[in-house]
Amino acid sequence: MAEGNGVLVIGESAGDELSLASQEILAAGRKVADDLGQELAIAVFGDAVDAVAQAAIAQGADKVYAVTSPLLAQFQVELNLAAAETLCRETSPAIILVARTNQGREVAPRLAFRLGVGLAQDCLEVSADTSNGKLLANRPVYGGNAVAVISCNQTPQVAAVRPKVYAPLEPDSDRQGEVISFPVDLDDSMVRSRVIEVVKEEAEGVKLEDASIVVSGGRGLGGPEPFAQLEELARLLGGAVGASRAAVDSGWVPASYQVGLTGKTITPDLYITIAISGASQHMAGCSGSKAIVAINKDAEANIFKEARYGVVGDWETVLASMTETVRELVQE
């Protein structure tokens, strides 16, 4: 593709609203666009996207492409990709940013391959090199043991940014922007896959991704039963329960509990780990927590290198005593 101009965010809607991940990535895109002196656009997909478009402008977009088709009412990956590809080819952005959400982790690589360009995957940070217009991306590799700094060689430069890294901009309803209607011709024959059933497996109560306090358990718990004790502490603190991959692989809790590189990324104020060793693959999902607490019998465990507060000891005794004290404190 020819040399492009501008930064384009591939947006996602959540009902009638702009998704939180899209709000975050608009903030990332705003900074890059300002540094390069270019425009920030966002593509929103759907059959009726007016409210979403206005929200996007208030949160930093100069331009909103309202990509519309009757077939875009529900997210369907091949239709969404075809629409995004058409928009990218017609508007030739220099940089494309995608939030690495459930949808984005599939859309970003497939879009980059369709455009014949590289993708900086799962970035923790993106910044513009103003000397050459390159987008520099920091991304964790080797399970978070290392960080790679990469850039794309062709235009458009595409990056998928990890959610919960950037904070959304404060909405400013006075901001001005342009909404451009971009109808696309889609065809049902593009659809190669269909969702036929959705099965929810989430714990009741506060969602893991939204909780301000998370109590998480690992391999050292030794079985599924101790999760009841973790749940008790989480309930007292108004938090949620998470788990390491080892606990999920052992079948102690469903996959939706998993925190880490291949599980959920969470950023609670307080992340309390019980018998979790703190492998980099786990830390990749929780390193954005404001404070981490470690309860582990192994003083050499990696988790103590990442934790703000730690107790070295038998988790069962420490957790029981901690829970009792928390109960007294919250009842006061």
Place this chain on the structure above:
Amino acid sequence: MPAKIAVLAKQVIDPEMPMAAFQIDSNAKRVVTPPNIPPVVNGFDENAVEAALQIKDSQDVSVTVISSGSSFALDVMKKPLSMGADELVLLQDDAFDNSVDSFQTAQLLASAIRKLGGFDLIICGRQASDWDNAQVPLGVAELLGISCVALGKKVELKDDRVVVERLIPDGYEVVEASLPALVTVSNELGQPRYPTLRGIMAATRKRPTIWSASDLELDGGEMEPRLTLHDLFVPVSNTECEIIEGDDEVDAGRKLALRLREENFF
């Protein structure tokens, strides 16, 4: 004709190796291959082998494992054969760097798949534990123009379609896709089976097909690098851990709760 299944698998540095053995050569911008620690088949790719073999358990299918890289430990890469896969195809060339640039790797694999006459179903691990790119499988599907379902925890092959239980953040969804299709799988699929003695004997006798760059139809544009690696480093954590001690573990637990209350966490 029996259905043809391919599994794409990568040889990686053992991610379970001791942290102390993890070293970066910052000039070469590479992770140093640890001496005396053998490489492994990428864990998620072993899940992919398992997914293929589960289909083979009840249906007449062939399972071909394809891998690309600059060098291979043959005994390591034969593991899928000893688990029960039928054939191994290694794309081996000094030029197949197989690290930062997923685009090249996907081109190589897609080219080999075409040369092998295509497959009804291609199963891959969700990502490799070295570069964690999660791009090659999706790229292969795009280059071949076939259906693609990511993050499966159960894969069933039916006459003209594949049915996948696909992980979503709050559970899973059941997705149906037309064939040919590519499916990526995650560890939630379950433990890969152990090689059997019979499998190991059979694998010893099997010779992999080995192709180099000249055996594959690749043009220059396809192999042009898409990414530039500027730096590779180990991040440093500067968190000071306050170890809370007490008269005993009961006291330490109590003091921890009080400390967190003092800091207004709850």
